[in-house]
Amino acid sequence: MAEPEQPSTARMIDFWLGGEHHYPVDVAAARAFEGAYGPCAAIFRDLRAFLGRAVAAIADAGVDGFLVLGAGLPTRGNVHEVATAASVLYTDVDPVTVRLGQQILADNDRAGYGYGDATDIGTLDRAQLHRFVPGWGRRPVGVVFLGLAAFLDDATLARTLEEIYEAVSPGSFLAFDFDSEELAGYPEALAMMGPQFRMRDPASFGPLLGRWTPTRDGIVAVSRWRVDGVPAAVPDAFHGGLAVKPAG
Numbered sequence: 001m002a003e004p005e006q007p008s009t010a011r012m013i014d015f016w017l018g019g020e021h022h023y024p025v026d027v028a029a030a031r032a033f034e035g036a037y038g039p040c041a042a043i044f045r046d047l048r049a050f051l052g053r054a055v056a057a058i059a060d061a062g063v064d065g066f067l068v069l070g071a072g073l074p075t076r077g078n079v080h081e082v083a084t085a086a087s088v089l090y091t092d093v094d095p096v097t098v099r100l101g102q103q104i105l106a107d108n109d110r111a112g113y114g115y116g117d118a119t120d121i122g123t124l125d126r127a128q129l130h131r132f133v134p135g136w137g138r139r140p141v142g143v144v145f146l147g148l149a150a151f152l153d154d155a156t157l158a159r160t161l162e163e164i165y166e167a168v169s170p171g172s173f174l175a176f177d178f179d180s181e182e183l184a185g186y187p188e189a190l191a192m193m194g195p196q197f198r199m200r201d202p203a204s205f206g207p208l209l210g211r212w213t214p215t216r217d218g219i220v221a222v223s224r225w226r227v228d229g230v231p232a233a234v235p236d237a238f239h240g241g242l243a244v245k246p247a248g
């Protein structure tokens with residue numbers, strides 16, 4: 001693949017996670033952001049650990065098909081690497097990320113990557129969806145919705161989560177996160193996130209879940225979600241949780 005001219009958040013996260021799928025332009029952007037807000041690597045490792053715990057919990061409930069929206073790169077402890085008996089469809093709206101994801105998963109027959117706008121699940125390729133999430137619409141699946149809420153206004157986010165709720169069968173799970181107000185204390189970093197960036201607190205995020213019901217764990221800092229032992233000592237930059245579409 002030709003070297004991209006623009007950085008991408010997906011590849012910057014890969015850099016912070018110690019991965020191998022980023023370019024000098026991504027490293028430069030990541031370093032610039034760290035100049036304004038330092039603890040990115042620790043925070044994204046903690047967030048990836050949350051993804052791992054949430055996906056493992058969904059798989060433990062018997063779910064064997066996952067749809068990942070706004071997926072970024074399918075590496076560094078991502079869904080198919082955690083739920084090793086499940087099949088997984090990764091999707092993203094960025095064509096460069098989709099191509100890179102397809103290259104990474106080229107030899108994988110239980111995980112695929114395709115284009116998809118999370119705010120319109122009608123944009124997902126139906127053949128890919130049914131191949132990699134075979135229970136879609138018929139039996140419980142896991143939907144992973146991480147790293148997206150910050151870029152969606154309240155109305156779009158609520159409509160999107162409701163559209164996913166309608167599409168999945170009862171017993172399905174939603175793993176979600178959103179940015180806390182941590183960056184409000186770092187104006188330079190906040191400016192780098194652009195005017196669309198949205199920070200929320202758990203009380204204002206809760207209603208946006210609509211009919212999705214959070215598990216008893218609630219909506220908490222991701223470092224504290226079902227953590228085994230002492231939570232990582234990182235700033236509470238992300239909150240999140242797991243929600244279900246109740247069965248029956």
Ligand SMILES: C[S@@+](CC[C@H](N)C(=O)[O-])C[C@H]1O[C@@H](n2cnc3c(N)ncnc32)[C@H](O)[C@@H]1O
Pocket residue numbers: 009010013069070071072073091092093094097116117118119146147148151
């Ligand atoms: C901050 S990254 C998060 C990547 C990954 N989910 C994670 O948590 O590490 C956000 C990703 O969402 C993608 N994205 C942004 N808006 C989207 C949309 N409407 N539909 C699908 N993907 C979107 C971006 O291209 C990017 O890869």
